Amino acid sequence: MSAREQILGKMEALEQVNHPGDFKGASEDFDFKAALEAVGARVLTAEALEIEFPGRRRYEKTMDGLSLAEVEVLEIDGEFGVAENGAIWLTEEAMPHRVAPFICQHLVINVSKIVPNMHAAYEELKKPSSSFGLFLAGPSKTADIEQSLVIGAHGARSLTVVIRA
Amino acid sequence: MSSHAEASEKFIADAERTDWHDETLWFVREKRDKAAMVLREWEALREHASQIKDHTLANLHQYLIAFEAKAQANGIHVHWAADAAEHNAIVHQIIAEQGSKVLVKSKSMLTEECHLNDYLAKKGIEVVDTDLGERIVQFRKEAPSHIVLPAIHLKKEDVGETFHQHLGTPKGNKDPQFLTEAARQHLRGHFLASEVAITGVNFAIAETGEFVVCTNEGNADMGAHLAKVHIACMGIEKIIPKREDLAVFLRLLARSATGQLITTYSSHFHKPREGQEMHIVLLDNGRTRQLADPKYKNSLKCIRCAACFNTCPVYRRSGGHSYHQPVAGPIGSILAPNIDKKANADLPFASTLCGSCSNVCPVKINIHEQLWFWRQDLMTAGLAPVGKTIGMKLMAFTLAHPAIYRIGGLLLRRFAPLLNSRLNPWYKQREMPVAPKESFQEWYKKR
Numbered sequence: 001m002s003a004r005e006q007i008l009g010k011m012e013a014l015e016q017v018n019h020p021g022d023f024k025g026a027s028e029d030f031d032f033k034a035a036l037e038a039v040g041a042r043v044l045t046a047e048a049l050e051i052e053f054p055g056r057r058r059y060e061k062t063m064d065g066l067s068l069a070e071v072e073v074l075e076i077d078g079e080f081g082v083a084e085n086g087a088i089w090l091t092e093e094a095m096p097h098r099v100a101p102f103i104c105q106h107l108v109i110n111v112s113k114i115v116p117n118m119h120a121a122y123e124e125l126k127k128p129s130s131s132f133g134l135f136l137a138g139p140s141k142t143a144d145i146e147q148s149l150v151i152g153a154h155g156a157r158s159l160t161v162v163i164r165a
Numbered sequence: 166m167s168s169h170a171e172a173s174e175k176f177i178a179d180a181e182r183t184d185w186h187d188e189t190l191w192f193v194r195e196k197r198d199k200a201a202m203v204l205r206e207w208e209a210l211r212e213h214a215s216q217i218k219d220h221t222l223a224n225l226h227q228y229l230i231a232f233e234a235k236a237q238a239n240g241i242h243v244h245w246a247a248d249a250a251e252h253n254a255i256v257h258q259i260i261a262e263q264g265s266k267v268l269v270k271s272k273s274m275l276t277e278e279c280h281l282n283d284y285l286a287k288k289g290i291e292v293v294d295t296d297l298g299e300r301i302v303q304f305r306k307e308a309p310s311h312i313v314l315p316a317i318h319l320k321k322e323d324v325g326e327t328f329h330q331h332l333g334t335p336k337g338n339k340d341p342q343f344l345t346e347a348a349r350q351h352l353r354g355h356f357l358a359s360e361v362a363i364t365g366v367n368f369a370i371a372e373t374g375e376f377v378v379c380t381n382e383g384n385a386d387m388g389a390h391l392a393k394v395h396i397a398c399m400g401i402e403k404i405i406p407k408r409e410d411l412a413v414f415l416r417l418l419a420r421s422a423t424g425q426l427i428t429t430y431s432s433h434f435h436k437p438r439e440g441q442e443m444h445i446v447l448l449d450n451g452r453t454r455q456l457a458d459p460k461y462k463n464s465l466k467c468i469r470c471a472a473c474f475n476t477c478p479v480y481r482r483s484g485g486h487s488y489h490q491p492v493a494g495p496i497g498s499i500l501a502p503n504i505d506k507k508a509n510a511d512l513p514f515a516s517t518l519c520g521s522c523s524n525v526c527p528v529k530i531n532i533h534e535q536l537w538f539w540r541q542d543l544m545t546a547g548l549a550p551v552g553k554t555i556g557m558k559l560m561a562f563t564l565a566h567p568a569i570y571r572i573g574g575l576l577l578r579r580f581a582p583l584l585n586s587r588l589n590p591w592y593k594q595r596e597m598p599v600a601p602k603e604s605f606q607e608w609y610k611k612r
Contacts, residue, residue, distance in 0.1 A: 003449070004245040007401065010453035011226040019406060020216040023413055025206055035426060065391055066357060084416075085426035098438055099390035102383045102430075118412035118427075125408060128373050131239075131436035135415070137427050140383040144298035144314065146321045147189055148341040153297060154349060154356070155383025155430070 028116035035086035039138030040151055041159040049108065049162050056108060063096035074104035080113040082121045087135035089121065098132050107156040112164045168511040173483035186318065187481040194475040196424025197525065214413050215529035218466035221405055222456060228371040228404045235374025239436045242444045249279035252448045256281060256396055257288055259444055263394055265361045271385035272296040273365030274312050274469060275398050275448060277491035293355045295384040297348050304331045310485025312492055313422050313471040318484050362388030366399035368414060372407045375435040376445065379418065379428040386432055394442045401447050402465040414468060417527040421470040455503045460538045464499050466528040473522035473532055479515050488512060495522035499535040510548040513539035574604050
């Protein structure tokens, strides 16, 4: 008997319990900018971005994964931000490569749409439209050495968010 | 292997370090409280998550089949493993087909449970753990002492010395920023060179066939997106029904674990990237046995946040290694006896049954009650420590025979050292009260 049959065979005839359905009554009064700062991101205006990162690279379809390791500042577009936790939903289609937001040294993300909380976020994402997507909240970080927070573990060392109208 | 009590004695021998460990974890617990309490719906969220998990476990059969079908349709290879040996053999087979000798792995307690690294090492394959805390303990040939904070038992001086030996950082440098940068440079080389990456799985969605991996460092993604082959290893209990359910779990997970609003990266792997090979290994290893037992079934609801570790007065003062299991703390103490009753018979006793674990659990597992159920089962099965068994039998006999109870009481009152001796584990590290001159009965008779 295969492992599959063995495992599935042991699980029949359990009592039925209903799914509770969608979560109701979630808070909506969150400030996206405050959440971004809480997760270690910086918020800049479009004008300030030009001054800060004049030499940044925009997303180009032709960039391959390994060459992205050489990119100092990469700019990509996020689909929407989540006000409760500062997370931004990114999809494979908006990046040159899946590894892009991780491997570049510094990351800039443009967002124009903001939803209040994670429930509203998954309302937008009921069906996967992309082969890979992620919520990204702030720069890469770790506190594995004595609980001291260090920004820039393996992924981008900084995250700058530009909220565009 | 020493029991939890014996290992704890060694841990607390360094009082200063014990206090530091205790306070550091309590600090994480307090961060959790702050993050939770700003959400007025926190308790409703816990209840909702608990119900989703109850529903999923009751329908796990159908959800596993649905997940498998969807994942396969997405181009992902799905493997089933009945136990650790099968799991390791499947993973090895995939790596052998690639011909890789070195690979990267992000945090996966399941691969610790299967002792995958040791198994692959014997086959001549080196596993590089890429989570910073895991890399530190791997260098030191230690196991993680905490499922979220693997190196929480170490001080920065220890890490500095370890990196000096293994990465050539200057001796005496213990700056976390500097040491993290050294690890970043060291591991970046491995990410760029590895053809195979192994990751764990936080959630697998039956409806879509995708899986979600959460990290703060970005190490799972750095490995998976650069490798030709991605192997994701998961226990069968990681399934959830729908994408929307993720909203509930992602809100609870990081807040419960570290007090963060959400982990930095919550990656949704739906299909392999172009030209990539993606595998999922579904492991049982005793989980179906646990599922069939109504007393212990809902321990499988665990989302591995470790909130129960951080709040536990015993864990904080005994350290993760005392539990001699990959998953320590209160949840580990109710999971481990299911895998090996005899080897883990000490763990359900490593608790004060204060119930704090159950109170912080984001999926409302009745952890402290299950610890108590295990104690009963282990006593009945004759697997409790000999001293405890004799002690309990002696106590039961004494309480059942009033004459002996009276004589025993008299003897102990007259000769207190009988009780305050090494024969009584409760006496250790405690100041016992002075025995009263007369018993309650004697006093009452005089009235």
